Amino acid sequence: MNVAMGAAFLMAMSAVGPGFLTQTAAFTGQLGADFGFAILVCILVDIGVQLNIWRIIVISGKKAQTIANDLVPGLGFLLTVLIVIGGLTFNIGNVGGVGLSFNVLFGMTPENGALIGGIIALVIFLVRHALTVMDRTVQVLAVITVLLLVYILAVNAPPAGEAITRSFVPTTLDFYSIVTIVGGTVGGYISFSGGHRLLEGGLRGKESIPYINRGALTGISVASVVRIMLFLAALAVIADGYKLNPLNPAASIFQHSAGDFGYKFFGIILFAASLTSVLGSTFTSVSFLDYSKSEDNNSIFKRIRPYLIIFFIIFSTAVFYFIGNPAKVLVVVGAINGLILPIALAILLIAATRKKIMGKAYRHPLWLSIFGWIIVVFMAYAGIQSVIKGFSNLF
Numbered sequence: 001m002n003v004a005m006g007a008a009f010l011m012a013m014s015a016v017g018p019g020f021l022t023q024t025a026a027f028t029g030q031l032g033a034d035f036g037f038a039i040l041v042c043i044l045v046d047i048g049v050q051l052n053i054w055r056i057i058v059i060s061g062k063k064a065q066t067i068a069n070d071l072v073p074g075l076g077f078l079l080t081v082l083i084v085i086g087g088l089t090f091n092i093g094n095v096g097g098v099g100l101s102f103n104v105l106f107g108m109t110p111e112n113g114a115l116i117g118g119i120i121a122l123v124i125f126l127v128r129h130a131l132t133v134m135d136r137t138v139q140v141l142a143v144i145t146v147l148l149l150v151y152i153l154a155v156n157a158p159p160a161g162e163a164i165t166r167s168f169v170p171t172t173l174d175f176y177s178i179v180t181i182v183g184g185t186v187g188g189y190i191s192f193s194g195g196h197r198l199l200e201g202g203l204r205g206k207e208s209i210p211y212i213n214r215g216a217l218t219g220i221s222v223a224s225v226v227r228i229m230l231f232l233a234a235l236a237v238i239a240d241g242y243k244l245n246p247l248n249p250a251a252s253i254f255q256h257s258a259g260d261f262g263y264k265f266f267g268i269i270l271f272a273a274s275l276t277s278v279l280g281s282t283f284t285s286v287s288f289l290d291y292s293k294s295e296d297n298n299s300i301f302k303r304i305r306p307y308l309i310i311f312f313i314i315f316s317t318a319v320f321y322f323i324g325n326p327a328k329v330l331v332v333v334g335a336i337n338g339l340i341l342p343i344a345l346a347i348l349l350i351a352a353t354r355k356k357i358m359g360k361a362y363r364h365p366l367w368l369s370i371f372g373w374i375i376v377v378f379m380a381y382a383g384i385q386s387v388i389k390g391f392s393n394l395f
Helices: 002-015 018-060 064-071 077-105 111-124 130-154 160-169 175-185 190-199 206-239 250-286 299-321 326-350 366-392
Strands: none
Touching: 002 018, 002 130, 002 175, 002 190, 002 206, 002 250, 002 326, 018 064, 018 077, 018 160, 018 175, 018 190, 018 206, 018 250, 018 326, 064 077, 064 190, 064 326, 077 111, 077 250, 077 299, 077 326, 111 130, 111 250, 111 299, 111 326, 130 250, 160 206, 175 190, 175 206, 190 206, 190 250, 190 326, 206 250, 206 326, 250 299, 326 366
């Protein structure tokens, strides 16, 4: 049960990163209550993705890259390249988010704040029982985030009735907002973080299905609650006639709601969101480099894993410190990242039909397969459009 909750919060808070905060605030500022419909679609897609991926990974007892290699030799290596490059690049933004949080809280430069954030992440990963420490850190930061959002909502009066109505019957349908937040919530490494954490915790086989469902749905609920609360907070500010600052829309919500005190609250939430995303990105990306058998505790990977984690965090921190956030690179990688979800989900859905991978006694639920393939088609189209747009912005 503890492992399932660790996986749930790791997945949820991996999704709640700096981009999550900015996107939610910015789209609410643009679309108002209609953004609630995009959030509803995102939640439904999240359910279909996580229940499929977590179940297939845990019941097979294999990480996603191993499943892909079992399906088509070499396919797992391609998946690993996509995940690791995407995770490494986005981790630069996550580390930068930690740096910006220290700038808000203490006035130090974002670069020096990023150095401190990198050190904190390294300490968490390299102490004894690192996975347990990671789980506890993510859970505590998730609780802090929710409590601070509860306070912001308490000092505002969001138009909840309008938000509920327009979430089901929007007056404006913005396809781009749906694509963006779905990709940010279950794109790239995020969709695998929970399933791989369950394997690391020793769960596998059909008997783990109750833990898979409980963990996945809990993680989805946590991420969704944070997004809905931030959406309502932004909506309350907009209802007061205040226009969000386009340079930092999320910060302006808190500053308008509670002045300088609220701005410091934003700093705490940004720290929580960014650090947990650093942990989730690092853990999941490094786990994709593991091709050893799950029962092999003396594999080469187990011995070099701490060094891979050190490299991953130091590289991300150094790039942000010396170069800054490489915006154009992030645009292209972000666009390509939109294609990872449909590719990976399609691979796993096909693998779910192979008895040599899943075992003779298991049959994947038909409704989950249909749900999954609908998401594959939708996200493939959306991902292609994002890639075209991403590359067009470079020239």
